[in-house]
Amino acid sequence: MVHKTILVVEDHQVSRDLVVELLTAAGYIVLEAEDGLGLIERVKRERPNLILMDLQLPRIDGFTLIRQLKADAETREIPVLAVTAYTQPEQKASALDAGCAYYLTKPLDTQAVLSVVARFLA
Template identity: 45%
Template sequence: MHKILLVEDNEMNRDMLSRRLIRKGFEVVIAVDGEQGFQLAMAERPDLILMDLSLPVLDGWEATRRLKASVETKEIPVIALTAHAMASDEEKAFEAGCDGFDTKPVDLERLLGKIHTFLKV
C-alpha cells in the first residue's frame, strides 16, 4: 500500500480528500501546516506528498524547498495542490521543487492520474 502525505490546512478539504484517497487504497498521513509536513515527511518517508501551497507556519513553497534540499526526502514526488490557478503560480511551484501541480477544487480522477504516474501504479 502506497503512503501519501497530505499537507492541507483546510479541515474540510483535508477530510474529504483523505477519505477519498483511503477509499482508493492509499495510506494517508496528514499534516496541517508546512512545518508539520516537513517533519512528517522526514519521519514517515511517504511515497508521495500532496502539498497545499498556502499554509500557516511554513508555506508549501518553502516546505517543498526544504524537502528537496534534504538527502532523505529529495526523491519523494511532491504534487502542489492550490486554488491559485495562474500560470505564474504553477511556475513558482515548479521553481520551489514541486514535481507536479494540480488545482482546487480537486478533480479526483485527474489527481489520481498524476499520483499513479509518479508512483508507477
C-alpha cells in the first residue's frame, strides 16, 4: 500500500484530533497545523498529497490560504478540501472560487470524509 500524506489544518484541538485519528486509522500519514502561519512554506517542504483546511482560522483565514496555495506553481496541484462549520451557500461558493476542490461541513460524517479523501487520493 502506498502511504499518502494528508495535512490537516484545524485550530480546534478536539476537531483536529478527531480527523487525525480517523485518517491515521485508515492508513494515511497525517501532518497537523493549528493555523496558517508558515503554511505555504511547510506545504512546499513536506509535499502532502491532500490538504484538509478549516476556513475559520486565527491570523490567516482558510480562504486566503487556499488562494495563496492555488496561486503558487509549486502547490497549486495539491487538492484542498474545506472542512468547516460554515454552511451558507455564499461561503461554500467563496471557498470553491478560492480553489477548494470539495466542501465538507461540520459536524463531520466520518464515512463521508473517508470516502471523499479516498476519491481525491485515488
